[in-house]
Amino acid sequence: MSKATRLTRRAVIVGSLAVTGGLAVGIYALNRDWPNPLEEDLPEGAVSFNPWILISEAGITLMAPHTDLGQGIRHLQAALIAEELDVDLDQPEVTVAPGPAAPAYANRALAAEGLPFMSQDQGTVATIARGASARLMGALGLQGTGGSSSTPDSYVKLREAGAMAREMLKAAAAYRENLAMADLRTERGAVILPDGRALPYAELAQTAARELPPREIPLRDPTQWRLLGRPMQRLDILAKSTGTLDYGIDLTQDGMVHATVKLNPRPGGDLLSHDDSAALAVPGVSRVLPVSNGLAVVADSTWTAFNGAEALVCDWGPAPFLPEQADHWAALATALEGPPEKVWRDIGAQPDRPGVSPREYRAPYLAHAPLEPLSALIHVTEARCDIWVSSQFPGLAEQKVAAITGLPREAVHLHNQYSGGSFGHRLEFENIIRAAEIGTALRGTPVKLTYTREEDMAHDFPRQIAMARASGQVADGQVTALDLAIAAPSVTASQMGRIGFASAGADSQTVAGAWSMPYALPALRVAGHAVADLAPVSSWRSVGASTAGFFAESALDELIHEAGADPLAERLRLCDYAPARACLEAVGDMSDWGSPLPEGAGRGVAMVLSFGTPVAEVVEVHQTDAGLRIAKVWVAADVGRVLDPVNFENLVQGGVIWGLGHAVNCEVTYADGIAEPTNYYAHAGLRMPQAPEIFVRGLETGAEVRGIGEPPVPPAAPALANAIFAATGQRLREMPFANFIDFA
Amino acid sequence: MKIGFTVNGTPQEVDVAADMPLLWVLRDVLGLTGTKYGCGAALCGACTVHMDGEAVRSCQVWAEDVAGREVLTIEGLGRPEALHAVQEAWVEQQVAQCGYCQSGQIMQAAALLAKTPAPSDAQIDAAMEGNLCRCGTYPRIRAAIHAAAAKLEG
Ligand code: FES
Ligand code: FES
Numbered sequence: 001m002s003k004a005t006r007l008t009r010r011a012v013i014v015g016s017l018a019v020t021g022g023l024a025v026g027i028y029a030l031n032r033d034w035p036n037p038l039e040e041d042l043p044e045g046a047v048s049f050n051p052w053i054l055i056s057e058a059g060i061t062l063m064a065p066h067t068d069l070g071q072g073i074r075h076l077q078a079a080l081i082a083e084e085l086d087v088d089l090d091q092p093e094v095t096v097a098p099g100p101a102a103p104a105y106a107n108r109a110l111a112a113e114g115l116p117f118m119s120q121d122q123g124t125v126a127t128i129a130r131g132a133s134a135r136l137m138g139a140l141g142l143q144g145t146g147g148s149s150s151t152p153d154s155y156v157k158l159r160e161a162g163a164m165a166r167e168m169l170k171a172a173a174a175y176r177e178n179l180a181m182a183d184l185r186t187e188r189g190a191v192i193l194p195d196g197r198a199l200p201y202a203e204l205a206q207t208a209a210r211e212l213p214p215r216e217i218p219l220r221d222p223t224q225w226r227l228l229g230r231p232m233q234r235l236d237i238l239a240k241s242t243g244t245l246d247y248g249i250d251l252t253q254d255g256m257v258h259a260t261v262k263l264n265p266r267p268g269g270d271l272l273s274h275d276d277s278a279a280l281a282v283p284g285v286s287r288v289l290p291v292s293n294g295l296a297v298v299a300d301s302t303w304t305a306f307n308g309a310e311a312l313v314c315d316w317g318p319a320p321f322l323p324e325q326a327d328h329w330a331a332l333a334t335a336l337e338g339p340p341e342k343v344w345r346d347i348g349a350q351p352d353r354p355g356v357s358p359r360e361y362r363a364p365y366l367a368h369a370p371l372e373p374l375s376a377l378i379h380v381t382e383a384r385c386d387i388w389v390s391s392q393f394p395g396l397a398e399q400k401v402a403a404i405t406g407l408p409r410e411a412v413h414l415h416n417q418y419s420g421g422s423f424g425h426r427l428e429f430e431n432i433i434r435a436a437e438i439g440t441a442l443r444g445t446p447v448k449l450t451y452t453r454e455e456d457m458a459h460d461f462p463r464q465i466a467m468a469r470a471s472g473q474v475a476d477g478q479v480t481a482l483d484l485a486i487a488a489p490s491v492t493a494s495q496m497g498r499i500g501f502a503s504a505g506a507d508s509q510t511v512a513g514a515w516s517m518p519y520a521l522p523a524l525r526v527a528g529h530a531v532a533d534l535a536p537v538s539s540w541r542s543v544g545a546s547t548a549g550f551f552a553e554s555a556l557d558e559l560i561h562e563a564g565a566d567p568l569a570e571r572l573r574l575c576d577y578a579p580a581r582a583c584l585e586a587v588g589d590m591s592d593w594g595s596p597l598p599e600g601a602g603r604g605v606a607m608v609l610s611f612g613t614p615v616a617e618v619v620e621v622h623q624t625d626a627g628l629r630i631a632k633v634w635v636a637a638d639v640g641r642v643l644d645p646v647n648f649e650n651l652v653q654g655g656v657i658w659g660l661g662h663a664v665n666c667e668v669t670y671a672d673g674i675a676e677p678t679n680y681y682a683h684a685g686l687r688m689p690q691a692p693e694i695f696v697r698g699l700e701t702g703a704e705v706r707g708i709g710e711p712p713v714p715p716a717a718p719a720l721a722n723a724i725f726a727a728t729g730q731r732l733r734e735m736p737f738a739n740f741i742d743f744a
Numbered sequence: 745m746k747i748g749f750t751v752n753g754t755p756q757e758v759d760v761a762a763d764m765p766l767l768w769v770l771r772d773v774l775g776l777t778g779t780k781y782g783c784g785a786a787l788c789g790a791c792t793v794h795m796d797g798e799a800v801r802s803c804q805v806w807a808e809d810v811a812g813r814e815v816l817t818i819e820g821l822g823r824p825e826a827l828h829a830v831q832e833a834w835v836e837q838q839v840a841q842c843g844y845c846q847s848g849q850i851m852q853a854a855a856l857l858a859k860t861p862a863p864s865d866a867q868i869d870a871a872m873e874g875n876l877c878r879c880g881t882y883p884r885i886r887a888a889i890h891a892a893a894a895k896l897e898g
Pocket of ligand 2: 843
């Protein structure tokens, strides 16, 4: 603990890196609570019980500060509050808002994954370190959505927020009516008196605000839940089925102009010179402005701005990283030859000469490419800046905007929007920085910046590229040793660098999903090798586990086949973490593992524990005349508690499709420092005809409540590769698989 | 140029460049933002609307080619308080994740069902192939189309 505490005085651990800069934290701050941001400009007559609840005559507002990227977290946050507050989300007087960016909304669970403890380790040291990390994240006030941490962060906190307000409202009713608290109950936004009369919260709020908050807030037992754990209709589902939900890209302001950008297609490269005469000649184009790494075109519609950008003639500088793809692979291979940055796990003695000689695995760069292109609506004036955009780090985004506009941080107001997907894309600030630059140049005029799909994909900081070598040993029908070395650029260092933090240490993301594999192998070694100067990379749905999980579960599968064992039975024999075992058993049961298959078909299994959530998947493939068909997938995931079952199933299915689609069809490669592809003619992932049937089971054996946004992704690729081997005898060690075999 | 056409049953006249895509006429000129921009190149289907009853990619239709036509967008298919059967099925199956592709998916599905009232999985695959969902809601889209078909059969 002492080591962790010392570090926390000056640094935060992100992705296992000690990261410093930006925000200075003293130890004194570790236990302090941030002010309630809702108190700052409280509407007349309104009462805020805590940062999540505002009650006024006009209604009840629940704050859901974690950014909704399509994962349904705005609804779940509201449901967590509503469960204890005793309001229903279909009540007309209840609204749910993202709230302002504020340190009170710090994500305390965000950093836990980066700690040097396996998530299944519930020992004292690991537990204390997690507590310290959570306090530090609270002290930093870093509001963030990512790392499948929103549910763990919210699960207790938001129910407590609801219960606290409920108890104060009840106390107010008891005082007013001269009744005992025990005789009162609450329902649908009202305190119900013994005679059946209902006192709406709005009427009690002013009195309740004078009550002391309860010291102890016992939370209801899950058996008493009305909302959580049951099928709920998501708050946004009606709007998203009728085209009436406004995304950032849809917003307008009176007097608004449109803009787009044309940036050096070599990410981070400079603009050397340009000729904008043809662009300015496009009817409707009013201005061409400099922005970081390129130009912005201001026009009277999105389309005219796009046309103007196309007419720009630019001379671009070179890429500030290795420009050719082959050199990236060569750099990874060289790194694997050298000493590891860190050996993350070393159990037992590796054989002097492995019986199963080294095999090489590769995972390419991948784009996030969410369907909504980057955009931002901004209005900068002399005194204030409003920006309407979806951001996973709204507080950091406000800091960046403040620096560019020259306004104090308090004068910058980010209005966080529902996003049309993200998968990690909106952890970055590219659109926000450019919007602030354009908005500052046009001070006084609202401007909406819209990226073209091509600009978006050209400046999508991709998933880390990675390469691995694995060798091992088998004996008597069992796997006895696995030695796995993984090389990748540090996604954490790359991303934190753009935020403005310096970082040091070895990045656990290089080996995430592999180093902590819950298999009791007699000898297990997992090492990470660092590689510098590759393309800038960022967190991509499931981050390091998307590559390292593929390597680990492919290499293990090869060893199991080498041993002549059954892939599921041998995993079960080796697995020493009960929730992970339960997932493996469940998919075995669901898929009727071992039952006969038609000629040319095969099943593969994989299990990866990432973000604390074990997920096992069985994939079944069929050879057809048109190529290999991914027919069915069975998935079992243990999140401790399934809070929103319909959405849970949807997210798991989506995660599997994400994992499969990229494993089969997608890669980003660099030529002359420019990323290919540039639109969905490639890199679409799966389309409908390739999408398999997916059967999902949520397990609740784990001790902690965990997230589900990312963990279904990592097992999909290795389960598919393992199924392809079972069906065809061909072992695919490199993604995308469609480069090597045909898919139907 | 001035172009007259009908959108969601209402006659409209816009004054735009002849080659401005219908997508941007709808979004930037008429403020109908339910129709989405995803790729601008007929690769994603997010911009799908109906023109004289046919599903088209509005990013590929020039304004001048819309003159005199009837355009139906997601806003005209149904409203939150008066859902089309396809939208009803979409709500019941809770299809959407981010939802950004869903206007296009729904318009494509509605066009499919208008021609093929009880489509097979293969027919659904063929009709929906051009509609990309990066969130991977395909299993639910398929279920919702079958459910909507059953509703429309009534
Ligand atoms: S925006 Fe028209 S098909 Fe993608
Ligand atoms: S729901 Fe997000 S792209 Fe389809």
